[in-house]
Every structure is written in C-alpha cells, then in structure tokens.
Amino acid sequence: MKRISLFFLAVMAILPMMADNNPRIVESLNFDWRFHAGDVDGAQTPDFDDSGWQTINVPHDFQIHQPWIAPEKGEKADNSDAASNVKSRLSSRGFKEMGIGWYRKNITPDASWKGKRVILDFEGIMLVGDVYLNGQRVGGTDYGYVGFDIDVTKLLKYGQSNVIAVKSNTQRPENSRWYTGGGLFRDVNLIVTDGQQYFTRHPLYITTPVVSEQKATVKIQAEMACYLKIKDLKVNTRILDAEGNAVYDATKDIPFNRGQKINEHIVDSITMDAPKLWSCESPYLYTAVVTLMRPDGTVADRVEEHFGIRSIEYSPEFGFKLNGKKVIFKGIANHHTLGALGAAAYPRAMEKRIQLLKEYGFNHIRTSHNPYSKSFLDLCDKYGMLVVDELYDKWLTQFAGGRTEWLNLWQQDIPEFIRRDRNHPSVVMWSLGNELQTYWNLPYADWGVTPYRLQRELLHRYDTTRPVTVAMHPRGRNQKTDSLPAPLVHETDIASYNYRYMYFPGDRRRFPNMIFYQSEANTAMMGPNYYEMDLDKVVGLAYWGMIDYLGESNGWPAKGWAQGVFDISLEPKPIAYFLRSIFKPEEPVVHIGIIDSDDNTVWNDVKVGTQRMSDHWNRKQGSSMSLYTYTNADEVELFINGKSIGVKKNSKEPKTRNKIKWDGVKYEAGYIEAVAKTDGKIVARHRIETTTDAMALKAEMDNADWKADGTDLQHVRITAVDKKGRRVRGAHNNLTFAIDGPAEIVGVINGDITSEELTVGNKRRLYNGTATVILRSKREAGKVTLTATTDGLKNTKLVVRKN
Incomplete structure (x- = not known):
C-alpha cells in the first residue's frame, strides 16, 4: 500500500508537466512568403491573386536585387546631405532604386488556440512598414530597425485561412545616409500564450x-499579466549553467494586486557561490528559465533568457573595467548590412564576421547607427564582444524613416530598444545618437541637450546599469568657441568623440571628470589614433568601416565604402595585419604590404583614404616599389630569393610604430620574405611568391556544422590556383555556379567594390584570384553539391552534407 501511495504521489507531481510541457508556442513565419517588387493596388485584400508572385523566405532584402543606378554623365555622386540631390543621395544608399515591396502569407491558426492570446511579432521591416490581416491594417513601423508586435487574438479566424500582408517601403533616397536594404529583413514569428496569465513582451x-569571483547576486524582475481573481502569483525560477545543469530552482509566491492586471514584479534575488564570470576571453553564459504557474499548479507561461554574470565600471582614472580588470575597447563601427546579402539578417553571416574580428584582435562593436538584430547580440554574448548599442543617427525626421516626425518615435522606440537588449552581458553602453550636436534646430533649440535629457530619463526607467552617450561630430565643438566641447558632451556619461582623439588631453585638463571614448577612428590614422591616446585612462576606440560595405560611396563606380581592412567579401587586406599587430601585441605578426597607389578620400573633413596595397609577387621585371612590413616584433629582415636586403628596427613612435617602410625594393621573380625577430629570435615570417598561370579552381567551405534549418549559410570561397596550388591573384575569370541538393544560392561576391555585377544570381568574376558564393540551406537534410566552372581552368566541385 505504501509503494502504491508513493507511486501515486510521483505521478501527480509530473502530471502538470506532462499536461502542458510547452505552454508558449513560438512558430516561425519566416518561410514561404509570396513577394512582389513594386506597389500593387489591393495587395492587402484576402482574395488578391498572388499566384504569379515570387516565393521567398525571410530574412529577405528586396533592394539587393535591384539594378545599380549610375549617375548621369557629368553629375557628381558625392555624399552631400542635400535632400534635393537625389542621385547624390543614391551614392549613400548604394546606387539602388528606392521603392516598395509587398509580402503575403496564408496562415491557418489552430482551432484549439481560440481563447488563448495570439501575437504577430516582427523584428523589423525596412525602412518603414505596414501590416494587414485579412485586409485590415493592424500595425506597422515608422523606424524599421526596432521591432514590434501586434495582438491579433480577436482578429483571427481560427481553423480557417488568414492572410497576412506586409507593405515595405524604403522611402526616399534622403531618408537614410547609408544603404538600408528593404523588406522583411529580420525574423517574423507567431506567438501563442495563455489568455489569462502570461509574460508580456x-x-x-x-x-x-554584486559580482566577484567568490560570490554574485542575480536579481530577476519580470512583467506579467494576470486576469484571474487570485491572491498570489506563483513563479518558479531555474538557473541553468552552460551545460544545462540546474544550479538554482525555487518557486515563490508573489503578492498580486488585482487592480493592476499587468505589472512588474521582483521574482527572485539569488546568491551564487563561485560564479563563472562573463568576459571577452571566457564569455560564460547562464540561462534563466522563469515559469508562471496557474492556481492548479499547471504551467501558464514560460520564458527564458541567457545572461552573463559580470561587472562593468567606468572612471576618468582608468576608462573601463570588466570584472575589476582594465579593458581597452578595440573596436569597429560599421553599418548592419552583410555584403552580398544586403540587409537580410542571417545569424551565420554575422557569426562569420564576429569570428573574423576576434581573430584579428577586436573585442568591441558599435552598432552604427541603429539597433542590430537580437541574433547579433546573442552572438556577441557567445563570443565575448563588447557592444555600444546605438538607437539613432541624427534625431532628424529625415534620417529616422521620414514618415513621421522623429519626436513621435523615441517614446515608443526607447522602451522596445532597452527592454529587448538589456539582459545581454555584451551590451556595456547605450548610445542614443550620432553626430547631431551641430544642429541648433533639433527640438527645443539647444543643440540637442533637452532631447537627450528627456530620452535618458525614459531610458533609465528600463535600465540604470550602463552609461549613456551620444557620438559627437568631429566639427561639432562649442558653437561660440571651438576650444570647448559641445554643450551636449557635458550631459552624457561618456564623452564620445568621432575622430577627434587629439582633444582628449586638453578637455581632460579642463574637465577632469570626463570619460573619453573615440567612437569613430579613421583607417588613415591607424596606429597614431590608438597609441597617442592615454590608454591607461580612455575607454578605447572603434575604427570606422573596417569591413567594406555597400552605400556611402565616395563616387561611382564604387558601390560603397572601400576604406576597410577587410574587403566586402571578408578577404583581409594587407593593412589588416597592421591592425592585428596593434590589437594583438601578445601574438607575433609580420606581413608585407606593397604600395600600389594613394587614396586621398576626405569624409566629414577627415582624411579617411588609405594607401592601396597588395601582397602578391607577380610584378613587372625590373620594376621597383615601396612597401611596408607590418609587425609587432623588434625588427624585420627582408629577403629576396634568399638574399637579405637589410634589417630595420620597429619604431616605438606612435606615427611609425609597427609599420616599417622600405623604399626602392627591386623586383626579382621568385619570392620576397619578411622575417621578424624579438630579442634576437625569429618569431614570425611572411613569404609571398611569384606564381605561374592559373590552372584550376579550388573550393573551400566555412561551416562544418551546416544545419538544415532553412536559414543557415555556407560561404564557399573559390580560388584560382597554379600547378603548385598557390593562389593566382591575377586571375579574373568569369565563374558560373550550379547547385544540386537542398540549398539555394543567395549571394555572390568578390572584393571589388567597383564591380558592375549584382550580388545575386549564379555568376561572379574572380577578383584578385578569388570569389565567394553563399548558400542558404533548405529545411531538408542531405547532400548538397556545388559546382564552379569557368573557361580555361579545371573546374571544381564541392560536396557538403547538411545535418
């Protein structure tokens, strides 16, 4: 009898979990949309015939498919802010046509969902968007970088077909200063919860x-809705370690005021012994699983979130500390787009970039000048990247979507922005804007001071654990005297200067409580703009545009920014190794960069152009050249075909540190080699050789764990090689790609920012001997075969299996 009773109690204990093991349904709506480029009358109506439309999957950027628009003859395609110069504005927006795209999708909500709560969740619609359900407009966005949801509980026809239609509009050329892309560029989900008790957005x-290596306090707050007549909310909290083991599990009763149906509650305050701390080197993540229980003990709703245990501190004395240790921001400031993929927010494309940045010593990303996707922040958490999370550009209606006044946006955007991102340990600073303090005519006519104060007050309603800043325009000092910082700088927690690090010492003397961060630094001054800062006291820097990108072209035929250390296909340029020598001083580096030409590009009165360099040894016989050897070693000896042409010491002066100039180097076919030494010992080598003619194509994949989830990517780099397998940088053959198996080609790219080729389709020319084709998985596992062919070379075939 005793055994039967124990068995009965055990069964009763697990019944609630069996009855409702997954109470919250999150259903992806990313697949099988019908799409049409261009406006169409009546496209929102349920009975509209979309059978002739294209079938696409989200994320999707319809603008990347548009042809290039060249400036008319004699027209200057500069980066002027003049709204009237449409063609010039197109240079900023990637020389793409602005326009409208329509998306339609049929869904049949389960009849059992009636009585529950059903939400449509959009992470973003670029640049502005409208959502229709069965012909009725139910929501939308006027600033596409920020997500939103729509409660459609009472609007759905359960057990029947419903039509979701989305109108996406890139607006006018002057409504952004960079290439934005267009369309459903981030995830779309349908969420079903209990109708009476649930967690809010x-x-x-x-x-x-409280954080130390011995002990930490984790405080969890949750906003919950309850429409029941109950005295207490019963909430269970579990903390899981990185391996999924529960390190904390407790259920508590929280007093509930029935007059406040939706409210925030302190759920738990947990003391953890010997916590594993999140850091750039060891980004350890815990998971909080919070469950809202019904009065009968069954599960009403459950949410979970990754988090890291870490402390951050800022001070004029040391800049920034993470877990009590000084850390310098070694960063990048780039736009959100992803090369050949445009604005489509593929997690794997972001991961590839973050892995590349980590490899070269970066530990920081500034999200210029808008919120990135949630998946991006998840990856920064995973890889230990410090993020300055930025909301806006200039606080001008023109650059904030252009459909409604900016004054109408921030009250809704800030809560969404902060609440979505505040649990990410990677986010260590909030930025509310960029280069706006030069505008007197911002709201309240005081150079942005009052708008900042208002926004900061609202921001602090949702988070007080991070400082708040705005990045300053390089020309925007005090309007009465250029010797003083702009008034807005004195309002911000961190003094963020774009390019003007040379003001730090003088401003620190006058205002000793200021904390300095170089929110943008230029490639042309790379080295000095790092070493000339007082690294013991500043927060650090973010180099602008380290990865070349579409948009913000300095003139046709360039389709975008070309001043990065990585080209648009993610191939490192020689100068990338200079950056690596700075950011990774503990790792010996040496690399040869041969000067081909100078670029004197000026941007916002700042010289951003760099010397164009290459690192191949196929030159004109008898020619001579100048080159750099980038190194963090003590000295470099340069050899041509085994013969030394000299030894040069590495200077410690900021302007020449880690870059050793060699002039009058005479070319001889064979090889050139740089040998770096520290304390008399060889620590690094770089050798480049004269290659013979290209003979074959070689294919290399980047994703060994390619998943059959319909979204994961495989980047395949195709390289022309000679008979010894060496890359032939002079090869510029036209490639054709063919795919067999459950995948599709979503992008083709090489490093040539001036190419007339589109980044979609199945053809691409080699550039410097290489090109990349990007494959998107379908939702079936199996073998995928990619074939790359070209005239005159042995073709290549790559077989990849998806899991």
Whole structure:
C-alpha cells in the first residue's frame, strides 16, 4: 500500500508537466512568403491573386536585387546631405532604386488556440512598414530597425485561412545616409500564450548588482499579466549553467494586486557561490528559465533568457573595467548590412564576421547607427564582444524613416530598444545618437541637450546599469568657441568623440571628470589614433568601416565604402595585419604590404583614404616599389630569393610604430620574405611568391556544422590556383555556379567594390584570384553539391552534407 501511495504521489507531481510541457508556442513565419517588387493596388485584400508572385523566405532584402543606378554623365555622386540631390543621395544608399515591396502569407491558426492570446511579432521591416490581416491594417513601423508586435487574438479566424500582408517601403533616397536594404529583413514569428496569465513582451530584467569571483547576486524582475481573481502569483525560477545543469530552482509566491492586471514584479534575488564570470576571453553564459504557474499548479507561461554574470565600471582614472580588470575597447563601427546579402539578417553571416574580428584582435562593436538584430547580440554574448548599442543617427525626421516626425518615435522606440537588449552581458553602453550636436534646430533649440535629457530619463526607467552617450561630430565643438566641447558632451556619461582623439588631453585638463571614448577612428590614422591616446585612462576606440560595405560611396563606380581592412567579401587586406599587430601585441605578426597607389578620400573633413596595397609577387621585371612590413616584433629582415636586403628596427613612435617602410625594393621573380625577430629570435615570417598561370579552381567551405534549418549559410570561397596550388591573384575569370541538393544560392561576391555585377544570381568574376558564393540551406537534410566552372581552368566541385 505504501509503494502504491508513493507511486501515486510521483505521478501527480509530473502530471502538470506532462499536461502542458510547452505552454508558449513560438512558430516561425519566416518561410514561404509570396513577394512582389513594386506597389500593387489591393495587395492587402484576402482574395488578391498572388499566384504569379515570387516565393521567398525571410530574412529577405528586396533592394539587393535591384539594378545599380549610375549617375548621369557629368553629375557628381558625392555624399552631400542635400535632400534635393537625389542621385547624390543614391551614392549613400548604394546606387539602388528606392521603392516598395509587398509580402503575403496564408496562415491557418489552430482551432484549439481560440481563447488563448495570439501575437504577430516582427523584428523589423525596412525602412518603414505596414501590416494587414485579412485586409485590415493592424500595425506597422515608422523606424524599421526596432521591432514590434501586434495582438491579433480577436482578429483571427481560427481553423480557417488568414492572410497576412506586409507593405515595405524604403522611402526616399534622403531618408537614410547609408544603404538600408528593404523588406522583411529580420525574423517574423507567431506567438501563442495563455489568455489569462502570461509574460508580456521582453518581460525579464536580469541584473547582477554584486559580482566577484567568490560570490554574485542575480536579481530577476519580470512583467506579467494576470486576469484571474487570485491572491498570489506563483513563479518558479531555474538557473541553468552552460551545460544545462540546474544550479538554482525555487518557486515563490508573489503578492498580486488585482487592480493592476499587468505589472512588474521582483521574482527572485539569488546568491551564487563561485560564479563563472562573463568576459571577452571566457564569455560564460547562464540561462534563466522563469515559469508562471496557474492556481492548479499547471504551467501558464514560460520564458527564458541567457545572461552573463559580470561587472562593468567606468572612471576618468582608468576608462573601463570588466570584472575589476582594465579593458581597452578595440573596436569597429560599421553599418548592419552583410555584403552580398544586403540587409537580410542571417545569424551565420554575422557569426562569420564576429569570428573574423576576434581573430584579428577586436573585442568591441558599435552598432552604427541603429539597433542590430537580437541574433547579433546573442552572438556577441557567445563570443565575448563588447557592444555600444546605438538607437539613432541624427534625431532628424529625415534620417529616422521620414514618415513621421522623429519626436513621435523615441517614446515608443526607447522602451522596445532597452527592454529587448538589456539582459545581454555584451551590451556595456547605450548610445542614443550620432553626430547631431551641430544642429541648433533639433527640438527645443539647444543643440540637442533637452532631447537627450528627456530620452535618458525614459531610458533609465528600463535600465540604470550602463552609461549613456551620444557620438559627437568631429566639427561639432562649442558653437561660440571651438576650444570647448559641445554643450551636449557635458550631459552624457561618456564623452564620445568621432575622430577627434587629439582633444582628449586638453578637455581632460579642463574637465577632469570626463570619460573619453573615440567612437569613430579613421583607417588613415591607424596606429597614431590608438597609441597617442592615454590608454591607461580612455575607454578605447572603434575604427570606422573596417569591413567594406555597400552605400556611402565616395563616387561611382564604387558601390560603397572601400576604406576597410577587410574587403566586402571578408578577404583581409594587407593593412589588416597592421591592425592585428596593434590589437594583438601578445601574438607575433609580420606581413608585407606593397604600395600600389594613394587614396586621398576626405569624409566629414577627415582624411579617411588609405594607401592601396597588395601582397602578391607577380610584378613587372625590373620594376621597383615601396612597401611596408607590418609587425609587432623588434625588427624585420627582408629577403629576396634568399638574399637579405637589410634589417630595420620597429619604431616605438606612435606615427611609425609597427609599420616599417622600405623604399626602392627591386623586383626579382621568385619570392620576397619578411622575417621578424624579438630579442634576437625569429618569431614570425611572411613569404609571398611569384606564381605561374592559373590552372584550376579550388573550393573551400566555412561551416562544418551546416544545419538544415532553412536559414543557415555556407560561404564557399573559390580560388584560382597554379600547378603548385598557390593562389593566382591575377586571375579574373568569369565563374558560373550550379547547385544540386537542398540549398539555394543567395549571394555572390568578390572584393571589388567597383564591380558592375549584382550580388545575386549564379555568376561572379574572380577578383584578385578569388570569389565567394553563399548558400542558404533548405529545411531538408542531405547532400548538397556545388559546382564552379569557368573557361580555361579545371573546374571544381564541392560536396557538403547538411545535418
């Protein structure tokens, strides 16, 4: 009898979990949309015939498919802010046509969902968007970088077909200063919860007010809705370690005021012994699983969120500390787009970039000048990247979508922005804007001071654990005297200067409480703009545009920015190794960069152009050249075909540190080699050789764990090689790609920012001997075969299996 009773109690204990093991349904709506480029009358109506439309999957950027628009003859395609110069504005927006795209999708909500709560969740629609359900407009966005949801509980026809239609509009050329892309560029989900008890949008707020290696406090707050007549809310909290083991599990009763149906509640305050701390080198993540229980003990709703235990500190004395240790921001400021993929927010494309940045010593990303996707922040959490999370550009209606006044946006955008991102340990600073303090005619006519104060006050309603800043325009000092910082700088927690690091010493003397961060630094001054800062006291820097990108062209035929250290196909340029020598001083580096030409591009009165360099040894016989050897070693000896042409010491002066100039180097076919030494010992080598003619194509994939989830990517780099397998940089053959198996080609790219080729389709020319084709998985596992062919070379075939 005793055994039967124990068995009965055990069964009763697990019944609630069996009855409702997954109470919250999150259903991806990313697949099988019908799409049409261009406006169409009546496209929102349920009975509209879309059978002739294209079938696409989200994320999707319809603008990347548009042809290039060249400036008319004699017209200057500069980067002027003049709204009237449409063609010039197109240079900023990637020489693409502006326009409208329509998306339609049929869904049949399960009849059992009636009585529950059903939400449509859009992470973003670029640049502005409208959402229709069965012909009725139910929501939309006027600033496409920020997500939103729509409660459609009472609007759906359960057990029947419903039509979701989305109108996406890139607006006018002057409504952004960079290439934005267009369309459903981020995830779309349908969420079903209990109708009476549930967690609201972005409900958790997880903070770690006390952090040490011995002990940490984790505080969890949640916003919940309850429409029942009950005295207490019963909430279970579990903390899982990185391996999925529960390190904390407790259920508590929280007093509930029935007059406040939706409210925020302190769920738990947890003390953890010997916590594993999140850092750039060891980005350890815990998971909080918070469950809202019904009065009968069954599960009403459950949410979970990754978080890290870490402390951050800022001070004029040391800049920034993470977990009590000084850390310098070694960063990048780039736009959100992803090369050949445009604005489509593929997690794997972001991961590839973050892995590349980590490899070269970066530990920081500034999200210029808008929120990136949630998946981006998840990856920064995973890889230990410090993020300055930025909301806006200039606080001007013109650059904030252009459909409604900016004054109408920030009250809704800030809560969404902060609540979505505040639990990410990677986010260590908020930025509310960029280069706006030069505008007197901002709201309230005081150079942005009052708008900042208003926004900061609202921001602090949702998070007080990080400082708040705005990045300053390089020309925007005090309007009465250029010797003083702009008034807005004195309002911000961190003094963020774009390019003007040379003001730090003087401003520190006059205003000793200021904390300095170089929110943009230029490639042309790379080295000095790092070493000339007081690294013991500044927060650090973010180099602008380290990865070349579409948009913000300095003139046709360039389709975008070309001053990065990585080209648009993610191939490192020689100068990338100079940056690596700075950012990774503990790792010996040496690399040869041969000067081909100078670029004197000026941007915002700042010289951003760099010397164009290459690192191949196929030159004109008898020619001579100048080159750099980039190194963090003590000295470099340069050899041509084994014969030394000299030894040069590495200067410690900021302007020449880690870049050793060699002039009058005479070319001889064979090889040139740089040998770096420290304390008399060889620590690094770089050798480049004269190659013979290209003989074959070689294919290399980048994703060994390619998933059959319909979204994962495989980047395949195709390289022309000679008979010894060496890359032939002079090869510029036209390639054709063919795919067999459950995948599709979503992008083709090489490093040539001036190419007339589109980044979609199945053809691409080699550039410097290489090109990349990007494959998107379908939702079936199996073998995928990619074939790359070209005239005159042995073709290549790559077989990849998806899991």
